[in-house]
Amino acid sequence: MFGRSKQEQLKHRLDTKLNASSDGIDMDVPAEVVNTATVYTGRIFHVDDMTLALTDKQGNKHEISRQVLRHAPCVVMLVHDMSTDRYLIEREYRAGSDMFAYGLPAGLMDEGEDIMEAALRELAEETGVVPDKDTMGVDFVGDFYSSEGMTDELAHIMVLHLGPFKQEKRHFDPDEHVESAWIPWSDLVATRITASNSMIAIQHEALRRLIARHADDENKPSLFS
Structure with a gap:
């Protein structure tokens, strides 16, 4: 060994x-x-x-x-506005589940496109959010197959922690209809999200928040210190 x-x-x-x-x-x-x-x-x-x-x-x-x-491979993003501690959620029709489903910004990668290029392009197209890349933090959660017994679709999952960002006009495909809104963490975790890739990103962020809260609690002054 x-x-x-x-x-x-x-x-x-x-x-x-x-x-x-x-x-x-x-x-x-x-x-x-x-x-x-x-x-x-x-x-x-x-x-x-x-x-x-x-x-x-x-x-x-x-x-x-x-x-x-x-x-084609895809990108999935949990987007966090650090200034307000809110998260982007979307809603659109999903044919596989036959419902208007809640989820996270996501989309297919173009041929020759790298992961971050695809993520920022899809984020801008679907939500109009254009981050300041110099102040943005990225947690790369991992690469996961959507259903490896039947498809080679590989999802590149990440959490984007935004500093300043611009809100620009959205650009949808002709048959694409997506709603988006900023919501607090408490609403996000209470929302029924059925896409497994979205839930992987949310669970990763839940663990990060738990660790951060635990660290804050340890650094708080004690009445008995």
């Missing part, structure tokens, strides 16, 4: 435990694509029908079938 990073050590421990329940497939051998065909192409995503081969510990191949929804 000497020389391995903590993450590598953890992976080794997990894999050793999991191997005890193996049905024979060698999960150290990458899956092999036997064939793939695009069976649907739409404006936003396409669907591949795939046959893949998994290798067992004797070297034999076992074919499996999967359909994968191919989707």
